[in-house]
Amino acid sequence: MTVFHRLRSSLRFLATIGFLWISVFSCQSPENGNQQILGPIEGEVQAVLTDAPEVPPHIDAKHNTKVIVNLEIIEKTMRLADGVDYTFWTFGGSVPGKFIRIRQGDLVEFHLHNHPDNMLPHNIDLHAVTGPGGGAEASLIAPGKSAQFTFRALNQGLYVYHCATAPVGMHIANGMYGLILVEPLEGLPPVDHEFYVMQGEFYTSGRYGDKGHQDFSMQKALDERPDYVVMNGAVGANSGANAMTVKVGETVRLFLGNGGPNLVSSFHVIGEIFNKVYVEGGNLVNHNVQTTVIPAGGSAIAEFKCEVPGTLHLVDHSIFRAFNKGALAQIKVVGDENHEVFTGKQKEEVYLPEGSAIQHISSGKSDQQAMAIPEKSQPERMEAGKRLYLQNCMACHMEQGTGISGTFPPLVNSDFLKARSDKGAGIIIRGLQGEIMVNGQKYNNIMPAVSLNDDEIASILTYIHNEFNKENTLIKASEVKGWRESEK
Ligand code: HEC
Ligand SMILES: [Cu+2]
Numbered sequence: 001m002t003v004f005h006r007l008r009s010s011l012r013f014l015a016t017i018g019f020l021w022i023s024v025f026s027c028q029s030p031e032n033g034n035q036q037i038l039g040p041i042e043g044e045v046q047a048v049l050t051d052a053p054e055v056p057p058h059i060d061a062k063h064n065t066k067v068i069v070n071l072e073i074i075e076k077t078m079r080l081a082d083g084v085d086y087t088f089w090t091f092g093g094s095v096p097g098k099f100i101r102i103r104q105g106d107l108v109e110f111h112l113h114n115h116p117d118n119m120l121p122h123n124i125d126l127h128a129v130t131g132p133g134g135g136a137e138a139s140l141i142a143p144g145k146s147a148q149f150t151f152r153a154l155n156q157g158l159y160v161y162h163c164a165t166a167p168v169g170m171h172i173a174n175g176m177y178g179l180i181l182v183e184p185l186e187g188l189p190p191v192d193h194e195f196y197v198m199q200g201e202f203y204t205s206g207r208y209g210d211k212g213h214q215d216f217s218m219q220k221a222l223d224e225r226p227d228y229v230v231m232n233g234a235v236g237a238n239s240g241a242n243a244m245t246v247k248v249g250e251t252v253r254l255f256l257g258n259g260g261p262n263l264v265s266s267f268h269v270i271g272e273i274f275n276k277v278y279v280e281g282g283n284l285v286n287h288n289v290q291t292t293v294i295p296a297g298g299s300a301i302a303e304f305k306c307e308v309p310g311t312l313h314l315v316d317h318s319i320f321r322a323f324n325k326g327a328l329a330q331i332k333v334v335g336d337e338n339h340e341v342f343t344g345k346q347k348e349e350v351y352l353p354e355g356s357a358i359q360h361i362s363s364g365k366s367d368q369q370a371m372a373i374p375e376k377s378q379p380e381r382m383e384a385g386k387r388l389y390l391q392n393c394m395a396c397h398m399e400q401g402t403g404i405s406g407t408f409p410p411l412v413n414s415d416f417l418k419a420r421s422d423k424g425a426g427i428i429i430r431g432l433q434g435e436i437m438v439n440g441q442k443y444n445n446i447m448p449a450v451s452l453n454d455d456e457i458a459s460i461l462t463y464i465h466n467e468f469n470k471e472n473t474l475i476k477a478s479e480v481k482g483w484r485e486s487e488k
Contacts, residue, residue: 038152041066041107049098052232053244053329055194055255056101058187064105071098072113073122073163073176080202080228081235081326083211088175088233089122089163095233096198096259097161097178103185104156109148110135116144119433119445121165121407123147127297128159128180136164153182158281158299160257166404167395169261170448173203173221175233177259179299191303192250197238197314197329199267199294200259201226205449208325215431216448218392224262228326229316235326243311248335251305254314260296263318265327267294269304270313276303291317306333308342376455378462378474385463392450393460401468407445409438412468422483423461423475428452429484454480 044066048056059065074093080086091097102108112124121142125134129151132138138149163176179198203221204214208228220226232238246252258265268291277289281299286292292300306312314329315322322328376384390399393411397403401411411417416438417424431449435442452460454477461475 038154039064039105044068044109046070047100047102049092049100050196051092051094051098052096053195053197053238055099055181055196058101058183059103059106060187062185064103064107064185066107066109067102068109068111069100070111070113071100071124072115073118074115075118075120077213079234080204080214080230081209084204084209084235085213086202086204087213087215089118089120089171090175091124091161091163091178095175095177095200096196096257097176099178099196099255100161100180102153102180102182103187104153104182105185106153106182107150108153109150110139111146111148112139112141113146114141114143118143122163122171122176123165124161125164126151126159126161126180128153128155128157128161128182130154133164134161140165156182156184156283158182158255158257158278158301160259160297160299162259162297166407169221169395170216170218172259172261173201174216175200175259177257179255179257181255188253191253193244193246194253194255195244195331196255196257197231198257198259199229199231199263199265199316199327200233201261201263201325202228202230204228205451217451218395218448219451221261222391226263226325229263229321230326231314231329236328238329240330243330243332245332245334246306248306248309248333248338251303252331254302255299256292256294256302257299258294258296262296263316263321264296265294266317267292267300267302268315268317269302269331270315271310272304272306272312274302274304277301306331308338309333309335375476375478376459378466381459381462381474382466384456385459385461386467388452388456388460389463392452396447401464405441406443409436409441409443411464414438414469417464418469423465423479425457425461425480425483428457428460454478454484 042063042065045059047067047069050056071091073091075087075089077085077087088095114122121140123136123140125136127134129135131151135149139147141147159180159182161178161180163171165171177200179196203217204227205217206214238244256267274289275287277286277292278301279286281301292302294300310333312331312333316327396408397411403410416436427447428450431447433446435444457480458475458477462473465471465473
């Protein structure tokens with residue numbers, strides 16, 4: 001019998017003997033799992049928040065309490081891999097965001113702060129919240145502002161939280177996700193070690209291992225083709241010298257999450273079998289599991305005992321991600337050999353990632369770019385341009401090019417766009433950031449470079465200038481090529 005079941009039956013028992021609860025009853029039917037009867041809230045505590053792979057302690061109190069969470073959003077440039085930087089958007093200064101640990105029935109007073117140095121509005125959608133948008137609407141804030149909302153943790157489980165500000169995919173892709181554990185009042189059964197490991201993928205302008213600062217690639221994100229798939233925010237965040245460490249004979253509980261934004265993780269530990277998996281982070285416990293699926297925006301809790309020394313490799317068993325894109329973390333198990341369980345020499349070198357020596361296989365795209373593409377007519381450009389606009393630009397500039405006042409500038413009658421001699425090609429090719437004025441309104445935001453070829457850019461620009469500005473113009477791929485080269 002699991003703790004969850006015990007909790008549930010003891011609650012049922014209390015209800016049947018007519019125990020008098022002063023406060024609200026939430027439904028207690030088999031359909032809604034183990035939602036608990038809401039008891040009174042006593043006292044308050046400040047939540048302890050931790051960075052991966054650390055996990056905060058269980059709140060040690062016999063009764064439900066008010067938990068105050070203060071989470072600060074920070075946009076900052078950090079290491080994604082050796083020699084590779086990325087400007088992450090974070091919940092608390094690192095990726096994944098801070099781990100939050102509360103108990104079922106606790107009342108959470110949530111304060112979200114958007115640091116004044118940030119460029120963008122953000123919010124939070126906690127999957128542990130019962131309420132509209134998981135708190136997203138209630139928490140949307142501009143840089144330099146704070147928002148507060150309160151929720152009751154009705155359901156236990158391990159839940160993902162993430163930013164849900166438009167364009168949502170981009171906010172998540174830049175690292176805005178983390179985990180919140182809602183455990184039974186008395187806590188989960190004791191283990192020797194608990195770790196926090198969360199997978200997420202990054203879509204960069206360059207390829208895996210390309211040095212320097214990398215920008216977000218909207219095109220790769222749309223195609224679901226990340227160059228990096230990592231555990232805890234960077235290649236090697238918790239491997240090698242940063243590996244987690246335990247001793248032979250100790251038990252380990254992994255709180256696992258997948259921020260996505262796109263990929264499903266086939267989570268596996270090379271060298272172990274999970275004695276227990278809380279499937280999808282809920283109450284269902286499976287035993288003797290080799291690989292557990294963690295959906296994008298989902299979780300799992302995995303437990304095992306370390307019987308023999310050596311290095312355990314935590315991987316996404318979609319295996320190219322582990323060996324070629326960074327989806328690897330390690331636990332070093334130190335102690336004496338146990339030849340009854342395992343004999344023979346262990347070489348950890350066998351499993352080290354193949355590093356940046358990756359082969360460059362030319363993609364269809366660059367071949368296409370190398371080929372001379374015949375110029376298109378105006379109707380052809382308008383048709384292709386509309387499709388490309390909807391795929392690449394609409395998420396921010398809106399279908400009719402109106403933008404979102406204060407955040408995404410309009411393309412309709414934009415004086416800023418009209419003043420550019422390159423018709424805006426350079427903005428698509430290189431992206432744009434910093435303060436600009438569009439039709440008398442200030443914008444200070446980031447537009448990522450969009451990786452499109454000259455022909456595609458010619459079509460998008462033809463569409464924008466004709467459709468939104470009523471100009472009668474036809475832009476050629478050869479002109480875009482010229483602008484691309486002149487500004488290099
Ligand atoms: C992820 C959101 C996003 C996407 C996608 C995006 N933009 Fe932008 N765009 C912005 C932001 C933000 C700015 C303002 C940047 C600043 O403040 O410096 C901007 C500025 C511009 C500007 C100059 C300002 C203006 O309104 O005239 C043009 C032109 C433009 N974008 C065109 C495009 C085109 C064309 C595409 C598609 C190929 C595109 N953008 C895709 C966010 C985006
Ligand atoms: Cu955000």
